[in-house]
């Protein structure tokens with residue numbers, strides 16, 4: 432069997448980028464024969480960026496409900512909360528001890544923070560925590576703990592998966608005695624959808640405040656968000672350049688190939704942006720509208736989500752425990768009594 436694993440950080444409301452980059456491909460992958468899947472809520476990662484407990488709690492609920500509404504089958508998939516698996520934290524330490532500091536200096540999230548500080552004339556490390564610095568090691572532990580072969584993600588996560596590979600390789604080299612103690616994971620990205628743009632054309636991201644929420648706000652919220660997609664000022668009737676518009680990129684994420692061609696042809700023929708936006712709302716709504724009642728039902732019953740996550744944690748720990756015991760022994764620690 433092949434193992435597929437992915438996680439989402441519980442710091443905000445799930446958006447279309449999370450959906451096309453991670454949720455949709457991972458659910459699709461989980462339905463294939465011979466695939467064993469592990470999907471989780473990365474709430475330890477959330478602490479790196481967010482010190483508001485209520486927000487983390489709310490986000491965790493929204494992300495769990497989103498995943499289930501989008502078709503995750505908890506019978507087929509091991510679906511859990513990262514913080515329910517103490518083995519992950521323990522593995523993080525074993526990996527921390529074999530990870531080169533220089534490699535962490537190059538990690539995107541940390542580098543972005545220090546670069547911004549330098550640009551602002553401040554101390555490079557101002558506001559940088561060890562959590563942010565070691566973020567990729569925790570993520571490597573998430574992946575390696577379950578011997579994942581394939582990790583469906585958007586492009587922004589590819590570097591982290593490469594780092595997980597490096598860490599696994601180093602660990603195997605030091606302690607494996609020829610055996611592959613840890614599996615080297617591979618990112619699964621859809622080249623066409625790897626970075627979904629947001630309202631302003633930059634990557635859709637919680638931190639840019641340019642997202643289109645998936646379910647929150649209902650159909651009306653979707654319409655309002657789509658109305659705020661930035662378009663050029665060409666008037667109704669004027670030909671438009673579809674290839675220069677991020678609205679078209681978002682369209683493509685939900686459209687069939689004939690729908691993609693038609694939309695481009697209509698824009699070139701002068702379709703008004705207002706009408707184009709209405710079509711986009713209808714297209715997205717056709718995909719996610721049918722999932723919305725399930726989302727709302729789950730949001731109204733957090734105790735059902737909790738039950739699913741508890742069961743998921745039980746299944747996940749049953750996989751994690753024996754591997755961790757093996758790793759402890761490999762590095763020279765005694766088994767836990």
Ligand code: TYM
Nearest residue numbers: 437438439440448449452453473573584585625626627635
């Ligand atoms: P996070 O929470 O930022 O994003 C969750 C997933 O959504 C994808 N994504 C996008 N894909 C395409 N276009 C976009 N605009 C877009 N925005 C977000 C992300 O690439 C990601 O796949 N560190 C991770 C969470 C994590 C994880 C893991 C993932 C923790 N441990 C282990 C995989 C395996 C993160 O913060 O993703």
